[in-house]
Amino acid sequence: MSTLSTLLLENGLPNLRVLLIEPHRNHRGVWRIKFSYETAEPLSMSTVQASTMASRLYKIGEVELADEIDDAIKNAARYALR
Numbered sequence: 001m002s003t004l005s006t007l008l009l010e011n012g013l014p015n016l017r018v019l020l021i022e023p024h025r026n027h028r029g030v031w032r033i034k035f036s037y038e039t040a041e042p043l044s045m046s047t048v049q050a051s052t053m054a055s056r057l058y059k060i061g062e063v064e065l066a067d068e069i070d071d072a073i074k075n076a077a078r079y080a081l082r
Helices: 004-010 047-059 063-080
Strands: 018-025 031-037 043-046
Touching: 004 047, 018 063, 031 047, 031 063, 043 047, 047 063
Parallel strands: none
Antiparallel strands: 018 031, 031 043
16 A cells, blocks of 8 residues: 555655645646645646546545645646636
8 A cells, every 4th residue: 555655756746745736737738737835846747647646645545635636637627628
């Protein structure tokens, strides 16, 4: 079973407190999920990668973080339809 720190590392994210998780459109117009930190530069990942990570977070009991990611994915999908 994975731990939170292992799962974050596998997805290229630091094990730091996340201030904000939000949809973000990159310079190519593709919606991604951005993770903003107080003490580090923001990082982003594809919505597919974020969805997979959220599923794994639910499995290890990290429901709050998984819910925030799922909300950002839903918003990105809604924005993409505009």
